[in-house]
Amino acid sequence: MKKLIAYFSSSGNTKAMAEKLAKATGADLFEIKPQTPYTRADLDWTNKNSLADYDTIFLGFPIWWYVAPIKL
Ligand SMILES: Cc1cc2nc3c(=O)[nH]c(=O)nc-3n(C[C@H](O)[C@H](O)[C@H](O)COP(=O)(O)O)c2cc1C
Numbered sequence: 059m060k061k062l063i064a065y066f067s068s069s070g071n072t073k074a075m076a077e078k079l080a081k082a083t084g085a086d087l088f089e090i091k092p093q094t095p096y097t098r099a100d101l102d103w104t105n106k107n108s109l110a111d112y113d114t115i116f117l118g119f120p121i122w123w124y125v126a127p128i129k130l
Pocket of ligand 1: 069070072100
Protein backbone atom coordinates (compact mmCIF):
# COMPACT_ATOMS: atom_id res chain seq x y z
CA MET A 59 0.00 0.00 0.00
CA LYS A 60 1.40 3.42 -0.98
CA LYS A 61 1.68 5.94 1.86
CA LEU A 62 2.18 9.69 1.90
CA ILE A 63 3.14 11.93 4.80
CA ALA A 64 2.10 15.52 4.06
CA TYR A 65 3.32 17.93 6.70
CA PHE A 66 3.74 21.61 7.54
CA SER A 67 6.53 22.72 9.84
CA SER A 68 7.57 26.25 10.74
CA SER A 69 10.51 25.61 13.04
CA GLY A 70 11.53 22.08 12.09
CA ASN A 71 10.01 19.87 14.81
CA THR A 72 7.21 18.44 12.69
CA LYS A 73 9.62 18.06 9.77
CA ALA A 74 11.98 15.97 11.91
CA MET A 75 9.10 13.75 13.06
CA ALA A 76 7.75 13.43 9.51
CA GLU A 77 11.17 12.33 8.29
CA LYS A 78 11.47 9.74 11.08
CA LEU A 79 7.97 8.46 10.30
CA ALA A 80 8.80 8.27 6.59
CA LYS A 81 11.90 6.22 7.36
CA ALA A 82 9.96 3.88 9.63
CA THR A 83 7.01 3.40 7.28
CA GLY A 84 8.56 3.82 3.85
CA ALA A 85 6.07 6.59 3.08
CA ASP A 86 6.69 9.37 0.60
CA LEU A 87 7.18 12.85 2.07
CA PHE A 88 5.51 16.05 0.95
CA GLU A 89 6.14 19.39 2.64
CA ILE A 90 3.20 21.81 2.70
CA LYS A 91 4.63 25.31 2.35
CA PRO A 92 2.74 28.53 3.07
CA GLN A 93 2.34 30.75 0.02
CA THR A 94 3.46 33.69 2.17
CA PRO A 95 6.16 32.66 4.65
CA TYR A 96 5.44 33.25 8.35
CA THR A 97 7.49 36.02 9.91
CA ARG A 98 9.26 35.87 13.28
CA ALA A 99 6.49 38.12 14.64
CA ASP A 100 3.81 35.70 13.37
CA LEU A 101 5.50 32.87 15.26
CA ASP A 102 6.00 34.80 18.50
CA TRP A 103 3.46 32.95 20.60
CA THR A 104 4.48 34.97 23.67
CA ASN A 105 2.97 38.11 22.12
CA LYS A 106 -0.36 38.32 23.91
CA ASN A 107 -1.38 41.30 21.79
CA SER A 108 -1.13 39.63 18.40
CA LEU A 109 -4.89 39.01 18.25
CA ALA A 110 -5.85 41.54 20.90
CA ASP A 111 -8.09 43.57 18.57
CA TYR A 112 -10.43 40.61 18.10
CA ASP A 113 -12.89 38.97 20.46
CA THR A 114 -14.10 36.44 17.92
CA ILE A 115 -12.41 35.08 14.81
CA PHE A 116 -14.46 33.34 12.10
CA LEU A 117 -12.38 31.08 9.91
CA GLY A 118 -13.94 30.14 6.59
CA PHE A 119 -13.07 27.41 4.11
CA PRO A 120 -14.93 24.82 2.05
CA ILE A 121 -14.78 21.12 2.79
CA TRP A 122 -13.16 19.05 0.05
CA TRP A 123 -13.40 15.33 0.49
CA TYR A 124 -14.27 15.71 4.18
CA VAL A 125 -11.34 17.94 5.22
CA ALA A 126 -10.07 21.50 4.85
CA PRO A 127 -8.65 22.04 1.37
CA ILE A 128 -4.89 21.98 1.02
CA LYS A 129 -3.09 22.34 -2.26
CA LEU A 130 -0.59 19.53 -2.76
C1 LIG B 1 2.09 30.74 17.04
C2 LIG B 1 2.30 29.43 17.78
C3 LIG B 1 1.29 28.92 18.57
C4 LIG B 1 1.45 27.71 19.26
N1 LIG B 1 0.42 27.20 19.98
C5 LIG B 1 0.58 26.02 20.62
C6 LIG B 1 -0.50 25.45 21.36
O1 LIG B 1 -1.60 25.99 21.42
N2 LIG B 1 -0.29 24.29 22.00
C7 LIG B 1 0.91 23.63 21.95
O2 LIG B 1 1.07 22.56 22.55
N3 LIG B 1 1.96 24.15 21.24
C8 LIG B 1 1.80 25.31 20.59
N4 LIG B 1 2.85 25.84 19.87
C9 LIG B 1 4.13 25.13 19.86
C10 LIG B 1 4.31 24.33 18.59
O3 LIG B 1 3.21 23.50 18.34
C11 LIG B 1 5.57 23.48 18.74
O4 LIG B 1 6.68 24.29 19.00
C12 LIG B 1 5.80 22.64 17.52
O5 LIG B 1 6.72 21.61 17.84
C13 LIG B 1 6.34 23.47 16.34
O6 LIG B 1 6.43 22.62 15.22
P1 LIG B 1 7.37 22.97 13.99
O7 LIG B 1 8.79 23.09 14.50
O8 LIG B 1 7.21 21.82 13.05
O9 LIG B 1 6.87 24.24 13.40
C14 LIG B 1 2.69 27.03 19.17
C15 LIG B 1 3.72 27.57 18.39
C16 LIG B 1 3.52 28.75 17.69
C17 LIG B 1 4.64 29.30 16.82
